[in-house]
Amino acid sequence: MEERYPMRILAADLDNDAAYKLMTGIVVPRPIAWVTTLSPDGIVNLAPFSAFTFVSTDPPMLGFNVGRRDGAVKDTARNIGANGEFVVHIADETLMEPLHLSADDFPPEIGEAAALGLAVEPSTMVAVPRLAAAPIAMECVFSQSVHFGRAGAEFFVGEVRIFHIRDGLCTHGKVDTAALRPLARLAGPSYGGIGGIRHVRPNRPVTAAEPL
Numbered sequence: 001m002e003e004r005y006p007m008r009i010l011a012a013d014l015d016n017d018a019a020y021k022l023m024t025g026i027v028v029p030r031p032i033a034w035v036t037t038l039s040p041d042g043i044v045n046l047a048p049f050s051a052f053t054f055v056s057t058d059p060p061m062l063g064f065n066v067g068r069r070d071g072a073v074k075d076t077a078r079n080i081g082a083n084g085e086f087v088v089h090i091a092d093e094t095l096m097e098p099l100h101l102s103a104d105d106f107p108p109e110i111g112e113a114a115a116l117g118l119a120v121e122p123s124t125m126v127a128v129p130r131l132a133a134a135p136i137a138m139e140c141v142f143s144q145s146v147h148f149g150r151a152g153a154e155f156f157v158g159e160v161r162i163f164h165i166r167d168g169l170c171t172h173g174k175v176d177t178a179a180l181r182p183l184a185r186l187a188g189p190s191y192g193g194i195g196g197i198r199h200v201r202p203n204r205p206v207t208a209a210e211p212l
């Protein structure tokens with residue numbers, strides 16, 4: 001009999017690197033949280049995180065996963081631990097290069113935003129500044145974090161206190177995805193755009209009297 005799924009990979013056979021490679025190719029495309037945090041010395045840290053989603057809408061809450069770098073805690077995780085605030089930005093396709101470069105391994109005393117020439121401006125409800133160039137910025141206050149697995153991954157959740165959305169991108173509370181042109185992460189140093197957008201009818205309850 002023909003096998004439907006000829007390749008089988010036992011999870012127990014994968015080390016951390018192999019599982020990362022496989023999963024970042026499978027869970028695609030991923031939205032990207034481009035996160036500013038503030039160090040205790042006042043350095044504005046900037047880094048992208050594509051293990052990212054929202055976890056609640058009442059109140060609005062976002063979460064992203066921060067791994068370890070060679071066993072060491074990343075600046076973003078350390079800064080959130082220190083002052084409990086961060087700003088999540090959504091980058092459009094024009095920001096692909098600075099976004100990617102902001103993931104380089106900068107020492108904690110060098111702020112990625114300044115090093116990359118990205119202007120920041122004061123936030124409204126948190127002390128962490130936000131990126132001027134990003135079409136969307138969400139000021140967040142830390143809510144909780146959860147540790148997963150054996151490699152030190154920590155999922156950070158924050159409550160959004162205020163959304164900043166560039167003029168023309170949001171009408172009657174609805175974001176125009178085509179106008180936003182959000183950047184998505186694929187595997188490795190590969191990115192995608194939103195591509196063609198197709199519309200289907202809204203979902204509805206299915207009953208015996210009114211089947212599909």
Ligand SMILES: Cc1cc2nc3c(=O)[nH]c(=O)nc-3n(C[C@H](O)[C@H](O)[C@H](O)COP(=O)(O)O)c2cc1C
Nearest residue numbers: 047048049050051065066067074075076103104185
């Ligand atoms: C597009 C993109 C997405 C990334 N997503 C994640 C992620 O979800 N979790 C993570 O720990 N690192 C992720 N990284 C790597 C971090 O951005 C990188 O380790 C960064 O240097 C961390 O910076 P920090 O030490 O200033 O916090 C990603 C890198 C890129 C380019």
